[in-house]
Amino acid sequence: MNLNLKVWRQKNETSEGEMKSYVAKDVSPDMSFLEMLDVVNEELIMKGEDPIAFDSDCREGICGTCSMVVNGVPHGPQRGTTVCQLHMRHFKDGDSIAIEPWRAKPFPILKDLITNRQAFDRILQAGGYISVNTGNVGDANALPIAKDKADQAMDAAACIGCGACVAACKNASAMLFVSAKVGHLGFLPQGQPERDRRVWRMISQMDKEGFGNCTNTYACESVCPKRISAMFISRMNRDYAMAVAKGECNNL
Amino acid sequence: MKLDAKIPGGPLESKWSRYKEECKLVNPANKRKFSVIVVGTGLAGASAAATLGEMGYNVICFCYQDSARRAHSIAAQGGINAAKNYPSDGDSVHRLFYDTIKGGDFRAREANVHRLAEVSNNVIDQCVAQGVPFAREYGGLLTNRSFGGTQVSRTFYARGQTGQQLLLGAYQALSRQVALGKVKVFSRTEMLDLVVVDGYAKGIVVRDMVTGKISSYAADAVVLATGGYGNTFFLSTNARGCNAMAVWRSYKRGAGFANPCYTQIHPTCIPVSGDHQSKLTLMSESLRNDGRVWVPMKKGDKRPPNQIPENERDYYLETRYPSFGNLAPRDVTSRAAKLVCDAGRGVGATGLGVYLDFSEAIGRLGRRTIEEKYGNLFEMYERITGEDAYEVPMRIFPAIHYTMGGLWVDYNLMSTIPGLFVLGEANFSDHGANRLGASALMQGLSDGYFVLPTTIGNYFGSSKKFVPSTDAPEFKEAEERVIGRLNKLMSIKGSRTPTSFHRELGKLLWDNCGMARSEQSLKTAIKKIQVIRDEFWKNLKLVGATDELNQTLEYANRVSDYMEFAELLCKDALERRESCGGHFRVEYQTEDNEAKRDDENFAHVAVWEYKGEGKEPVRNVEPLNYEVVKMTQRSYK
Ligand SMILES: Cc1cc2nc3c(=O)[nH]c(=O)nc-3n(C[C@H](O)[C@H](O)[C@H](O)COP(=O)(O)OP(=O)(O)OC[C@H]3O[C@@H](n4cnc5c(N)ncnc54)[C@H](O)[C@@H]3O)c2cc1C
Ligand code: FES
Numbered sequence: 018m019n020l021n022l023k024v025w026r027q028k029n030e031t032s033e034g035e036m037k038s039y040v041a042k043d044v045s046p047d048m049s050f051l052e053m054l055d056v057v058n059e060e061l062i063m064k065g066e067d068p069i070a071f072d073s074d075c076r077e078g079i080c081g082t083c084s085m086v087v088n089g090v091p092h093g094p095q096r097g098t099t100v101c102q103l104h105m106r107h108f109k110d111g112d113s114i115a116i117e118p119w120r121a122k123p124f125p126i127l128k129d130l131i132t133n134r135q136a137f138d139r140i141l142q143a144g145g146y147i148s149v150n151t152g153n154v155g156d157a158n159a160l161p162i163a164k165d166k167a168d169q170a171m172d173a174a175a176c177i178g179c180g181a182c183v184a185a186c187k188n189a190s191a192m193l194f195v196s197a198k199v200g201h202l203g204f205l206p207q208g209q210p211e212r213d214r215r216v217w218r219m220i221s222q223m224d225k226e227g228f229g230n231c232t233n234t235y236a237c238e239s240v241c242p243k244r245i246s247a248m249f250i251s252r253m254n255r256d257y258a259m260a261v262a263k264g265e266c267n268n269l
Numbered sequence: 270m271k272l273d274a275k276i277p278g279g280p281l282e283s284k285w286s287r288y289k290e291e292c293k294l295v296n297p298a299n300k301r302k303f304s305v306i307v308v309g310t311g312l313a314g315a316s317a318a319a320t321l322g323e324m325g326y327n328v329i330c331f332c333y334q335d336s337a338r339r340a341h342s343i344a345a346q347g348g349i350n351a352a353k354n355y356p357s358d359g360d361s362v363h364r365l366f367y368d369t370i371k372g373g374d375f376r377a378r379e380a381n382v383h384r385l386a387e388v389s390n391n392v393i394d395q396c397v398a399q400g401v402p403f404a405r406e407y408g409g410l411l412t413n414r415s416f417g418g419t420q421v422s423r424t425f426y427a428r429g430q431t432g433q434q435l436l437l438g439a440y441q442a443l444s445r446q447v448a449l450g451k452v453k454v455f456s457r458t459e460m461l462d463l464v465v466v467d468g469y470a471k472g473i474v475v476r477d478m479v480t481g482k483i484s485s486y487a488a489d490a491v492v493l494a495t496g497g498y499g500n501t502f503f504l505s506t507n508a509r510g511c512n513a514m515a516v517w518r519s520y521k522r523g524a525g526f527a528n529p530c531y532t533q534i535h536p537t538c539i540p541v542s543g544d545h546q547s548k549l550t551l552m553s554e555s556l557r558n559d560g561r562v563w564v565p566m567k568k569g570d571k572r573p574p575n576q577i578p579e580n581e582r583d584y585y586l587e588t589r590y591p592s593f594g595n596l597a598p599r600d601v602t603s604r605a606a607k608l609v610c611d612a613g614r615g616v617g618a619t620g621l622g623v624y625l626d627f628s629e630a631i632g633r634l635g636r637r638t639i640e641e642k643y644g645n646l647f648e649m650y651e652r653i654t655g656e657d658a659y660e661v662p663m664r665i666f667p668a669i670h671y672t673m674g675g676l677w678v679d680y681n682l683m684s685t686i687p688g689l690f691v692l693g694e695a696n697f698s699d700h701g702a703n704r705l706g707a708s709a710l711m712q713g714l715s716d717g718y719f720v721l722p723t724t725i726g727n728y729f730g731s732s733k734k735f736v737p738s739t740d741a742p743e744f745k746e747a748e749e750r751v752i753g754r755l756n757k758l759m760s761i762k763g764s765r766t767p768t769s770f771h772r773e774l775g776k777l778l779w780d781n782c783g784m785a786r787s788e789q790s791l792k793t794a795i796k797k798i799q800v801i802r803d804e805f806w807k808n809l810k811l812v813g814a815t816d817e818l819n820q821t822l823e824y825a826n827r828v829s830d831y832m833e834f835a836e837l838l839c840k841d842a843l844e845r846r847e848s849c850g851g852h853f854r855v856e857y858q859t860e861d862n863e864a865k866r867d868d869e870n871f872a873h874v875a876v877w878e879y880k881g882e883g884k885e886p887v888r889n890v891e892p893l894n895y896e897v898v899k900m901t902q903r904s905y906k
Contacts, residue, residue, distance in 0.1 A: 047542040072335065076508070081336075081343075149395075168402075208400055
């Protein structure tokens with residue numbers, strides 16, 4: 018099949034960008050979306066034109082590197098799927114496809130479809146961990162954890178940190194990302210001692226980075242490739258209220 | 270090249286504890302004065318950087334991804350081994366040690382492997398303390414599953430995302446050290462060369478992948494945890510960015526390269542679907558716990574699988590290896606698949622595939638149990654192939670997956686260049702000629718959390734402290750060298766893309782140095798590699814400039830290394846005139862097509878020494894002395 022692409026091209030962080038048109042020829046339904054772009058890029062190089070810059074690494078839906086908005090939807094039309102796992106059998110001959118980078122102030126565009134997502138690293142650094150040094154810990158089975166708690170922690174921990182939730186939100190809120198980490202550690206007994214401090218510090222950092230507020234539109238949940246539930250956001254809001262009530266903000 | 274493995278004396282079981290008691294220490298106040306460069310933020314690099322930071326060292330850490338959390342370790346699916354013996358099925362440190370030595374076809378160093386088995390239990394304790402959500406029983410205790418090459422259940426897992434959860438644990442520990450100011454992480458920064466001053470590894474040259482700026486960093490020691498070189502073959506299960514640059518360029522600065530021909534081919538990957546293919550996807554080995562591997566008995570049987578009656582199916586692993594069945598080790602299973610496909614009994618459009626069938630397990634355990642255990646893998650399979658594996662059997666085929674070879678290290682994990690340490694998949698140390706499933710994660714975290722933090726102190730405590738300035742001539746020379754190479758790549762202005770060269774090289778390697786190798790195929794490959802390499806340097810086409818974000822240039826730079834490294838890989842395969850583990854030479858096989866080792870002549874590590882451009886590298890050997898284990902023919906029958 019042949020497809021008409023419109024792709025965001027931007028030379029670097031400071032230059033202006035624009036949408037440019039390309040034709041993707043002889044696309045096989047077995048190709049992944051990124052493989053389709055690989056083929057377009059091979060042609061561009063042969064023509065001496067700058068290939069479309071985009072991020073990817075694992076191409077298995079787990080590293081969270083790939084990040085592009087396809088026809089207005091982060092990661093494209095298939096739910097619960099990163100764009101590297103989206104296959105061309107979901108498109109048909111003659112389709113027009115618009116491809117854009119994540120658009121959110123805290124994620125500046127570096128080139129074409131590549132953005133800088135270090136804000137997420139800084140939120141994690143603010144408190145997304147359990148403070149335990151290597152060595153001197155107890156036996157792994159000394160602390161039984163109810164299976165449902167462990168399973169819920171895993172549901173939240175499945176977040177790949179891709180940033181689709183931010184890209185989908187009209188307020189560029191990072192609440193789903195932050196709540197996934199707060200939820201993961203908050204479900205586990207190991208995470209209790211730092212629970213208040215963690216939520217307070219991560220949310221403060223999120224605000225500092227310029228992410229917006231959550232207004233409950235659930236766009237984040239609907240595009241999340243790992244189907245992280247927005248239920249974690251309400252849970253985090255409760256944790257946050259508790260931390261504020263306990264005066265955690267005064268302890269910092 | 271002097272190869273002293275520095276294995277501590279005394280009985281095998283007490284070597285590591287003795288080492289820890291006797292090694293030199295750096296006192297806490299002095300640790301602040303030492304700096305360490307860690308290249309890589311996978312399981313090995315992130316765990317090492319975090320732990321060194323906790324101990325008080327000053328650490329700077331590099332990765333090519335946009336965040337440390339995205340290192341290739343994130344993609345590991347199946348699990349991590351440890352000798353906890355929680356299921357009480359007779360497991361022990363000794364058994365894990367023995368299985369790993371045997372699994373490696375008696376080509377690994379006893380002392381290192383024993384230490385790995387000892388430390389494995391600490392790794393699990395550490396991960397649980399960090400909040401890694403391993404799978405649990407209803408009673409709240411941790412649960413295990415089995416992997417290939419073992420008869421006990423010792424694999425801990427977090428659904429099909431074990432690598433992700435372990436890496437996030439290490440990344441979180443790392444983030445904590447970043448917040449405390451003990452570690453600085455440079456992402457989107459690629460190491461292009463190692464700097465050796467007065468014989469000691471003292472720094473690296475890097476390229477900022479956003480601005481293209483070349484700069485240098487100096488430190489008391491350099492740690493490489495840069496992963497494996499599987500992508501030399503173009504198609505592999507590795508992430509797209511995995512590459513051999515750090516280890517290959519360190520080799521060219523004097524680090525010995527051990528056993529490059531030990532590459533692992535994983536039996537359960539999704540078959541190639543066309544020329545556009547950019548990588549191959551693994552279906553975790555854990556699936557072989559419940560899936561049964563089969564092909565039709567008859568050659569060229571094109572009926573859909575569910576129309577082939579039971580008695581016309583060949584469950585060849587179960588018949589060939591009755592005691593391990595579908596859980597035979599990877600090298601054995603891959604070769605068995607090749608044999609049936611070569612005989613014309615392969616399935617799918619290309620005939621290069623075998624079935625992995627869950628219908629029996631679904632009947633026995635119910636669809637829900639299978640969903641709970643492997644749901645995400647079935648989903649991934651469906652996305653890629655468009656087929657529902659609950660209804661029709663999966664089609665799988667072997668693919669390059671892991672590399673046992675790597676930079677040579679001694680017991681301290683130090684390479685032949687003093688001050689250069691190598692961890693994780695990048696070193697050669699623990700898996701011999703074949704790695705067992707769920708052992709790479711165990712090794713990466715053991716190296717990073719427990720081994721290096723001890724041995725690096727011993728190094729600092731016993732050598733003279735100095736950190737050169739990055740203005741030293743050695744740094745300037747290295748910078749000029751890498752800039753020269755980048756400019757040279759840009760200036761060729763030929764007519765072929767880096768991808769087309771890489772694809773050609775990969776296919777050549779897969780055909781001639783893949784699942785089966787012969788004297789003739791290897792000699793052919795070596796000749797052809799030289800031809801492709803010549804053409805690469807004459808006919809490569811790039812666009813853009815060096816001082817900007819330029820993904821084609823990054824890639825071409827990596828491919829230029831594969832062009833050189835591939836030749837060493839084939840040379841090593843040629844010189845190892847025996848079959849062992851993942852290295853199968855057709856000339857050396859038993860009557861029933863199993864690998865035939867030659868312990869008399871090849872019970873050694875082959876360590877290659879760089880002699881300069883255009884010169885033949887020298888093959889050195891480190892003999893392997895087995896004190897405890899008796900070498901036997903590996904049998905899984
Ligand atoms: C699909 C898949 C599934 C797997 N499943 C399992 C499993 O279930 N169990 C198991 O035990 N093993 C498994 N393995 C193997 C295991 O995942 C790897 O061997 C292991 O994670 C390697 O870890 P590492 O820390 O050594 O390197 P990696 O995780 O590969 O990390 C390398 C790091 O080095 C950095 N780097 C590399 N080169 C440079 C450079 N030049 N400059 C700067 N930075 C650089 C990268 O950015 C990265 O941070 C699997 C492998 C694959 C491919
Ligand atoms: S490339 Fe890793 S999630 Fe898409």
